[in-house]
Structure formats: C-alpha cells, structure tokens
Amino acid sequence: MLLEFNDDRPIFVQIAEGVEDAILSGAFPEESQIPSITEFSVSYKINPATALKGINILVDNNIVYKKRGLGMFVMEGAVEKLREKRRQEFYNNYICSLVAEAKRLQLTKEDINIMIERGFEK
Amino acid sequence: MNCIEINNVSKNYKDTCALNNVSLKIEKNKIYGLLGRNGAGKSTLLNVITNRVFADSGEVLIDGIPSVENDKVQQKVYLMSEVTLYPDKMKIKDTFRWSGEFYSGFDMEYAMAMAERFGLNVNKTVKSLSTGYTSIFKVIIALSVNTPYVLLDEPVLGLDANHRNLFYQVLLEKYSNSPSAIVISTHLIEEVSNVIEDIIIIKSGKIYKNESREELLSKGYTISGRATQIDAFIADKNVIGVDTLGGLKTAYILGTLNRNKIPEGIEVTKLDLQKLFIQLTNA
Incomplete structure (x- = not known):
C-alpha cells in the first residue's frame, strides 16, 4: 500500500481509500488482518488519531471489523461491496471529468468513443 | 487538571x-x-x-x-x-x-x-x-x-x-x-x-x-488562475496573501468556499500548513 498524500482530500480519507484499494487488489484478502493503527501511523508518519479516523470509516461501512485483542480484519464480502460502491462512483469520478476535459479540447463524442475502444483493445 | x-x-x-x-x-x-x-x-x-x-x-x-x-x-x-x-x-x-x-x-x-x-x-x-x-x-x-x-x-x-x-x-x-x-x-x-x-x-x-490542524487547514483554501479573474474573485474575500507569476496569480484565502461559485479556469487547492504559516506570519 503506497500513499503519497499529495492530493487535496484529508489524509484520513486517503488512508481509508488506500486500504480499500488494497482490499480490491487482493493485497488484503477477506478475513485477513490489516495493519494496526500504530503500524499505519509509524509507516506513514501520521498522527495515530488520523489513522484511527481513516480506519473507522471502514469499520462504519462494514468493510473491516475489530476482533477484540487481536486487531482489525477484512469483512467477508468486502470486495464485492467495494466494487459496487466504486462502480457507482465511476460516473462522478471519471466520466464527468473526462467529458469536461474533452470539451475543453474540443473532442467530440465520437473521438472519445474511438479512444475508449482503443483503451479496451490494449 | x-x-x-x-x-x-x-x-x-x-x-x-x-x-x-x-x-x-x-x-x-x-x-x-x-x-x-x-x-x-x-x-x-x-x-x-x-x-x-x-x-x-x-x-x-x-x-x-x-x-x-x-x-x-x-x-x-x-x-x-x-x-x-x-x-x-x-x-x-x-x-x-x-x-x-x-x-x-x-x-x-x-x-x-x-x-x-x-x-x-x-x-x-x-x-x-x-x-x-x-x-x-x-x-x-x-x-x-x-x-x-x-x-x-x-x-x-x-x-x-x-x-x-x-x-x-x-x-x-x-x-x-x-x-x-x-x-x-x-x-x-x-x-x-x-x-x-x-x-x-x-x-x-x-x-x-x-x-487542531485539521480545523485550521479546513478554514482556508488556495486559488490560482489568470490574474484578472483571480482579482475579481477575491475582491470580497479574506485574502491572507498572494503570489504572482507573470499573468498567473495565486491567492491564499481564509473562509469557506462555495464550490458552485467557482468560475471556469480557476483552480482550487487546499491550504497546506507551511504555506498557511508563511502567509500568517509574514511581517
């Protein structure tokens, strides 16, 4: 899990998203343990309160859960849940900005469609 | 205690x-x-x-x-x-x-x-x-x-x-x-x-x-774009500092940003602590 903290969102959001990415990629499989708050804090050099806030987002969304005295684990079914969430966000996060940039560059819908075809062929 | x-x-x-x-x-x-x-x-x-x-x-x-x-x-x-x-x-x-x-x-x-x-x-x-x-x-x-x-x-x-x-x-x-x-x-x-x-x-x-750091940083933002555009935008805002580079201008602003009112071509980024510190403590 590599985080750069160079984008505009708060760090705790980026921590939560970084863990989500790692779950989606299979780096943290379902029912496996994720790093502790201390480990996140020390390796990313962030205040433990910030790391905790990030992980708590995932706990609230039932992506990870706490096992008392053991640590935090990825919930069964988390991958499918995250995939569904990301699919719903896809339009807002990618399509809207893609269309906006395309308009700035005076690219037509057809131009974009051709590029998408090309992207899938790779 | x-x-x-x-x-x-x-x-x-x-x-x-x-x-x-x-x-x-x-x-x-x-x-x-x-x-x-x-x-x-x-x-x-x-x-x-x-x-x-x-x-x-x-x-x-x-x-x-x-x-x-x-x-x-x-x-x-x-x-x-x-x-x-x-x-x-x-x-x-x-x-x-x-x-x-x-x-x-x-x-x-x-x-x-x-x-x-x-x-x-x-x-x-x-x-x-x-x-x-x-x-x-x-x-x-x-x-x-x-x-x-x-x-x-x-x-x-x-x-x-x-x-x-x-x-x-x-x-x-x-x-x-x-x-x-x-x-x-x-x-x-x-x-x-x-x-x-x-x-x-x-x-x-x-x-x-x-x-708290989070609170302090959430109280402001940075905008940059064409100088004329920026000047118009910041006229009624609490500006703590500006940087100019040719026709480009960056302004550091305290206050909440109404995201719906950002003119096209203006880029908004968050304040980072160092920038905020420099602007706040400059003479």
Missing part, C-alpha cells in the same frame, strides 16, 4: 517583549506543533514552563500545581532544549545513567536500543558529537525519561533526511505504545504537519493560533 496550564504569562528581556500575556493549555496524550518564526518566543515559553526562565508575571500550573521552584512537578516535564546541559567530557552512556538518577522513569534498555537504531556510539563523549548526533542524543534521552509531558525544542536540528525520518517513526512508535503530551517546536513544518494533532502558532510573543 491533568494538563499544563499557562495563565497570562509575560516575559521581557530588557526592551524586547518575548512573551506577551500568553495563555495556553497543553493537554495529556496529544502531539502539539509549536510553530513560530525566529525570535517569536517559542523557546522562552518552553523555558518558562520548565522553570529555567522566570516569568515577569502570570503563572504556570502543572497538573494544577504551580511550577516555579517545584522539583516534584518539574519531574513530570522533560525539556529537550537547544543547550546541552551535560558536561562536555561525559560519555553518552553516562549521560543516560545520570538521566536515570533524575528521572525515575528513565528506561535504560530503551535508550540503548535507540542509540543502536540511530547509530549513536554511546562510548563517545558529549563534546565529540556532531550537531546531528548531539540532537539525536538529546532526543533519545527525551524519549527515554517517560515523563507525562515531553517538550522538544528543535528536535531535528542538524539531522539528515534519513535520521529525521527515523525520528518521526520512533516518536510515533513511542507515542502509540505509551501516550504522553508531546510539544514539538520546529521550523520544518511540512515534515511535522501530519504528525501533530494540534497547532500552536506564536507570533511576536503572542499566541496567534491554537487549534
């Missing part, structure tokens, strides 16, 4: 006012960043807390007890200051031993393990250490005394990038395992920005800002 309380403290040196009616609370189990320009009063404040400098007026309470000339409450606070208070010819391992005589919570095993991690030769004398290793040896003692309050005045002075990295890691490890109140006074704002929870900005002897 469990905090350091600084009430209306003032301190003058001849005709310079180092602290001007400063009031502040340092609570347990939090990491603070004490930021200020050279001569702003950071070190004086830390020295007043630890009874090394006497305030002209006001008081400091440690866990509710006045701190002046009170060894018992001073045992709860450790200040790593810019001055080295150990004899020049003393070996590092002996400075560790002596620290244990003064602070009953001193953890010798931890100190030796840290010396090893930082590559500090404990058989060397205090005088023979480079600037960087002098900081390291003082930091190690500060993290080994296990006092409820640890004040670090310029802990990374002279440390190379690798050692600074290691310092932040070691600090967070220590803090996670046994929380204490830690105050870090530093000029390397960017590096410490994510480590600290609360920010204290001191300017010309006065507390200028004292709030």
Whole structure:
C-alpha cells in the first residue's frame, strides 16, 4: 500500500481509500488482518488519531471489523461491496471529468468513443 | 487538571517583549506543533514552563500545581532544549545513567536500543558529537525519561533526511505504545504537519493560533488562475496573501468556499500548513 498524500482530500480519507484499494487488489484478502493503527501511523508518519479516523470509516461501512485483542480484519464480502460502491462512483469520478476535459479540447463524442475502444483493445 | 496550564504569562528581556500575556493549555496524550518564526518566543515559553526562565508575571500550573521552584512537578516535564546541559567530557552512556538518577522513569534498555537504531556510539563523549548526533542524543534521552509531558525544542536540528525520518517513526512508535503530551517546536513544518494533532502558532510573543490542524487547514483554501479573474474573485474575500507569476496569480484565502461559485479556469487547492504559516506570519 503506497500513499503519497499529495492530493487535496484529508489524509484520513486517503488512508481509508488506500486500504480499500488494497482490499480490491487482493493485497488484503477477506478475513485477513490489516495493519494496526500504530503500524499505519509509524509507516506513514501520521498522527495515530488520523489513522484511527481513516480506519473507522471502514469499520462504519462494514468493510473491516475489530476482533477484540487481536486487531482489525477484512469483512467477508468486502470486495464485492467495494466494487459496487466504486462502480457507482465511476460516473462522478471519471466520466464527468473526462467529458469536461474533452470539451475543453474540443473532442467530440465520437473521438472519445474511438479512444475508449482503443483503451479496451490494449 | 491533568494538563499544563499557562495563565497570562509575560516575559521581557530588557526592551524586547518575548512573551506577551500568553495563555495556553497543553493537554495529556496529544502531539502539539509549536510553530513560530525566529525570535517569536517559542523557546522562552518552553523555558518558562520548565522553570529555567522566570516569568515577569502570570503563572504556570502543572497538573494544577504551580511550577516555579517545584522539583516534584518539574519531574513530570522533560525539556529537550537547544543547550546541552551535560558536561562536555561525559560519555553518552553516562549521560543516560545520570538521566536515570533524575528521572525515575528513565528506561535504560530503551535508550540503548535507540542509540543502536540511530547509530549513536554511546562510548563517545558529549563534546565529540556532531550537531546531528548531539540532537539525536538529546532526543533519545527525551524519549527515554517517560515523563507525562515531553517538550522538544528543535528536535531535528542538524539531522539528515534519513535520521529525521527515523525520528518521526520512533516518536510515533513511542507515542502509540505509551501516550504522553508531546510539544514539538520546529521550523520544518511540512515534515511535522501530519504528525501533530494540534497547532500552536506564536507570533511576536503572542499566541496567534491554537487549534487542531485539521480545523485550521479546513478554514482556508488556495486559488490560482489568470490574474484578472483571480482579482475579481477575491475582491470580497479574506485574502491572507498572494503570489504572482507573470499573468498567473495565486491567492491564499481564509473562509469557506462555495464550490458552485467557482468560475471556469480557476483552480482550487487546499491550504497546506507551511504555506498557511508563511502567509500568517509574514511581517
């Protein structure tokens, strides 16, 4: 899990998203343990309160859960849940900005469609 | 009760006012960043807390007890200051031993393990250490005394990038395992920005800002774009500073941004602590 903290969102959001990415990629499989708050804090050099806030987002969304005295684990079914969430966000996060940039560059819908075809062929 | 309380403290040196009616609370189990320009009063404040400098007026309470000339409450606070208070010819391992005589919570095993991690030769004398290793040896003692309050005045002075990295890691490890109140006074704002929870900005002897980092940073934003466009946009806003580069302009603004009202072509980014600090403390 590599985080750069160079984008505009708060760090705790980026921590939560970084863990989500790692779950989606299979780096943290379902029912496996994720790093502790201390480990996140020390390796990313962030205040433990910030790391905790990030992980708590995932706990609230039932992506990870706490096992008392053991640590935090990825919930069964988390991958499918995250995939569904990301699919719903896809339009807002990618399509809207893609269309906006395309308009700035005076690219037509057809131009974009051709590029998408090309992207899938790779 | 469990905090350091600084009430209306003032301190003058001849005709310079180092602290001007400063009031502040340092609570347990939090990491603070004490930021200020050279001569702003950071070190004086830390020295007043630890009874090394006497305030002209006001008081400091440690866990509710006045701190002046009170060894018992001073045992709860450790200040790593810019001055080295150990004899020049003393070996590092002996400075560790002596620290244990003064602070009953001193953890010798931890100190030796840290010396090893930082590559500090404990058989060397205090005088023979480079600037960087002098900081390291003082930091190690500060993290080994296990006092409820640890004040670090310029802990990374002279440390190379690798050692600074290691310092932040070691600090967070220590803090996670046994929380204490830690105050870090530093000029390397960017590096410490994510480590600290609360920010204290001191300017010309006065507390200028004292709030959580997240809150402070969420109170402002940066916009950049064509100068004419920016000028129009910022006309009715609380602008704390601007940078111009040719026809491009960047403005630093305090206040909430209405995302629906951003004209096309203007780019909005968040404030980072260092930029905010520079804008706030510029003359």
